[in-house]
Amino acid sequence: xxxxxxVVLLAAAALASCGRGDAGQDSCACAAEPVVDAALLxxxxxxxxxxxxxxxxxxxxxxDLAITALEPVVRGPRPKTATGELxxxxxxxxxxxxxxxxxxxxxxxxxxxxxxDAADGLSLATRPTHFRGHLFEIQGVVFERQARxxxxxxxxxxAARAKSAALDAFDAAIKIQDQVITDALSGDAGRPGR
Amino acid sequence: MNGDRxxxxxxxxxxxxxxxxxxxxxxxxxxxxxxxxxxxEEPLAAELxxxxxxxxxxxxxxxxxxxxxxGDEAAATAAERRAADRLRAELDGEAPVEEAALxxxxxxAAAPAPITAARNEALLEAALARQPLRRRSAAARRLAPxxxxxxxxxxxxxxxxxLFLGAPDGGSRGASATALIRARSADALFDATTxxxxxxEESARVDRIASARARDLRKNRYASWGVR
Numbered sequence: 001x002x003x004x005x006x007v008v009l010l011a012a013a014a015l016a017s018c019g020r021g022d023a024g025q026d027s028c029a030c031a032a033e034p035v036v037d038a039a040l041l042x043x044x045x046x047x048x049x050x051x052x053x054x055x056x057x058x059x060x061x062x063x064d065l066a067i068t069a070l071e072p073v074v075r076g077p078r079p080k081t082a083t084g085e086l087x088x089x090x091x092x093x094x095x096x097x098x099x100x101x102x103x104x105x106x107x108x109x110x111x112x113x114x115x116x117d118a119a120d121g122l123s124l125a126t127r128p129t130h131f132r133g134h135l136f137e138i139q140g141v142v143f144e145r146q147a148r149x150x151x152x153x154x155x156x157x158x159a160a161r162a163k164s165a166a167l168d169a170f171d172a173a174i175k176i177q178d179q180v181i182t183d184a185l186s187g188d189a190g191r192p193g194r
Numbered sequence: 195m196n197g198d199r200x201x202x203x204x205x206x207x208x209x210x211x212x213x214x215x216x217x218x219x220x221x222x223x224x225x226x227x228x229x230x231x232x233x234x235e236e237p238l239a240a241e242l243x244x245x246x247x248x249x250x251x252x253x254x255x256x257x258x259x260x261x262x263x264x265g266d267e268a269a270a271t272a273a274e275r276r277a278a279d280r281l282r283a284e285l286d287g288e289a290p291v292e293e294a295a296l297x298x299x300x301x302x303a304a305a306p307a308p309i310t311a312a313r314n315e316a317l318l319e320a321a322l323a324r325q326p327l328r329r330r331s332a333a334a335r336r337l338a339p340x341x342x343x344x345x346x347x348x349x350x351x352x353x354x355x356x357l358f359l360g361a362p363d364g365g366s367r368g369a370s371a372t373a374l375i376r377a378r379s380a381d382a383l384f385d386a387t388t389x390x391x392x393x394x395e396e397s398a399r400v401d402r403i404a405s406a407r408a409r410d411l412r413k414n415r416y417a418s419w420g421v422r
Contacts, residue, residue, distance in 0.1 A: 036410035184386030
């Protein structure tokens with residue numbers, strides 16, 4: 001009798017483990033693909049708070065404080081996928097924050113850091129989206145401000161180079177925005193990441 | 195006739211004892227109360243008397259109360275010392291337990307005394323005296339674990355078969371796992387035909403992204419809980 005019970009229990013355990021094995025394969029198959037989770041939302045919430053802090057600082061005319069509010073977003077921890085990459089939204093929010101930092105820093109005359117912010121943002125927003133287009137636009141604004149500053153300092157050569165770079169950046173921005181708009185109007189829903 | 199009822203006096207029943215005649219029990223109780231009052235042992239009467247005509251405090255008690263007020267926690271009045279002595283005697287078994295019942299129970303629970311040999315023998319005898327009854331029900335008791343094991347086996351087998359065959363619940367769980375909303379570009383949240391303004395609206399954009407993904411996260415949680 002005891003042997004019979006043992007056999008029944010072993011058989012049941014084996015069947016149960018088979019069933020679970022199928023489910024585990026399902027979950028493993030999609031484990032590498034990022035889903036919207038609490039870590040992503042925490043990052044977005046942090047970025048949201050930082051941008052609103054920066055808004056208040058800008059309203060008071062304190063651009064340094066606005067930069068201080070935004071820096072933790074780009075320097076702090078960020079959620080990554082199982083393969084170690086940034087999620088699409090994370091990359092886009094970081095890129096947009098870099099664009100804002102570039103705008104603020106160039107407004108304060110810190111063109112070197114502003115251009116680095118723009119470059120960092122462009123390395124994050126690699127697909128043709130409004131985020132990437134906006135970054136090129138801000139890059140153009142930074143060069144434009146730099147050109148004016150150099151011109152005011154009498155550095156006409158430097159001003160001319162900065163102006164040329166600004167034109168190139170604006171041109172890139174226009175091309176990307178054109179592509180985004182064209183894709184949208186042609187109903188291109190098959191782009192990756194959409 | 196105005197309909198008002200009028201009261202009138204009626205004589206009591208014949209077997210009702212006179213109101214001024216006390217029973218034997220009442221007389222005994224009254225006697226005991228009189229004695230207690232005379233000796234000051236009736237608590238309520240003593241308190242009323244003390245409130246109405248308080249006795250003077252002893253010099254030592256007054257000093258103790260004053261010292262306590264000034265921070266000397268060790269100072270005690272004569273009444274407190276008497277109560278403490280009584281409590282100690284109860285705890286040491288020198289007096290019948292009255293006030294110290296709770297403390298004694300705590301003491302026994304914290305450090306139970308060893309059982310005496312005689313008490314142990316009595317408990318064994320009582321237990322062995324019930325043994326024939328146990329023998330009678332031995333067969334029935336032996337059957338219980340076997341029955342339980344068989345039921346557990348059948349239940350486990352059913353669960354295993356359900357998992358193996360992909361019961362509706364298991365299928366929906368798998369579906370919900372694959373139906374979790376993925377992280378994706380936020381570009382779709384914005385009007386594709388309208389580029390971002392050159393400056394400003396960054397907060398509005400991150401607001402929109404965070405709100406949309408908060409909704410996605412809520413849906414994912416419900417999906418992972420199996421809620422449609």
